[in-house]
Amino acid sequence: MSAHPIRIGVAGWGIPKLSASAFPMDGSHLERTARVLPMTEVNSSFYRPHKPETWARWAASTPPGFRFAVKIPKAITHDGRLAGAEAPLDRFLDEAGRLGDRLGPLLVQLPPSLGFDPAVAGAFFAALRERFDGDVVCEPRHAGWFGAEATALMVEHRVARVAADPAPVAGAEEPGGWEGLRYWRLHGSPVMYRSAYESAVLDALAERLRAEARDRPVWCVFDNTADFHAVDDALAMLRRVGAAL
Known part of the structure; x- marks a missing residue:
């Protein structure tokens, strides 16, 4: 039994x-x-x-x-590219x-x-932390975010790095940054947003999630929504981990 919650869910809530x-x-x-x-x-x-x-x-x-x-809005992350984020935050x-x-x-x-x-990045995370004391996770998709300097900055500001599948760059498949939280985003593989996950993949990940939850809260989000597999995969994972709130 895990010492911390394992939260399984989907991107959005269409059934x-x-x-x-x-x-x-x-x-x-x-x-x-929310009832399930x-x-x-x-x-x-x-x-x-x-x-x-x-x-x-x-x-x-x-x-x-x-x-x-x-x-967080793309006006901050994509349009503003993290700069001058105080007012939109x-x-x-x-x-x-x-x-x-x-x-x-x-x-x-x-x-x-x-x-x-x-x-x-430092100015952005500092501005965010001045305004918000809860959990923060970051999903970078450029190789520059996976080095020691970026990791140290995320640890300093208590920002967990997302584990993403498919991984956009080497290293993105593993969680990183602040170790107080683990967060997976599963977009569907091999076809992003469309593929369902095979049982063997879910079995292996469920074992990993249970192991991680001994030390920290764990979140796992299925984003393979284009062909409506996210809910089924989330329910299958929920059965595997016996997730408790």
């Missing part, structure tokens, strides 16, 4: 017809999802802001143990903060073209 029988029939998609899975990842916040009352409604639609991981955190105790990690996904600049 495909093939998996609908695993969920209660009444309620919104979010309400139905312990978390979900909000990706829509990457593309557009949501009204504070929307975040509050989402929180009220879920049971006390449920958690949302929330993706204030707006985003004011909105997402309405999740209250349902708020889990913030996800900082970086564009593949964004290399590691210690001055820019």
Whole structure:
């Protein structure tokens, strides 16, 4: 039995017809999802802001143990490339903060073209930490983020590096950075966003998640949503790990 929670979930909360029988029939998609899975990842916040009352409604639609991981807007990560982020961070955190105790990690996904600049990255993480004391995970997709200097900066600011599949660069398949949290994002392999995961892959990962959870909380998000495999894979993983909230 793990000493820390293992949270299994999906990107978003649409329930495909093939998996609908695993969920209660009444309620919104979010309400139905939250009765079965312990978390979900909000990706829509990457593309557009949501009204504070929307975040509050989402929180009220879920049971006390449920958690949302929330993706930081691309206006900060991709358009602004982490520079001058103070004002947009204030707006985003004011909105997402309405999740209250349902708020889990913030996800900082970086564009593949964004290399590691210690001055820019350091200023961004410092600004984020001045405003937010909860968990933060980062999914870099440029090789420059996997060296010792970048790792040390993430450790300093308590930022866990995501383990991604497929790995965009060497090293990205393994979690890193701050060791107080482990976070997997599974996009589907071999065809990104479309492939389901084979049973043997899920078996091996479940064993890894249980081992990691002896020392720290573990999150595992299935993002292979294009052909509706994410929910089925999440349910299969949940059965394997016996995840507890």
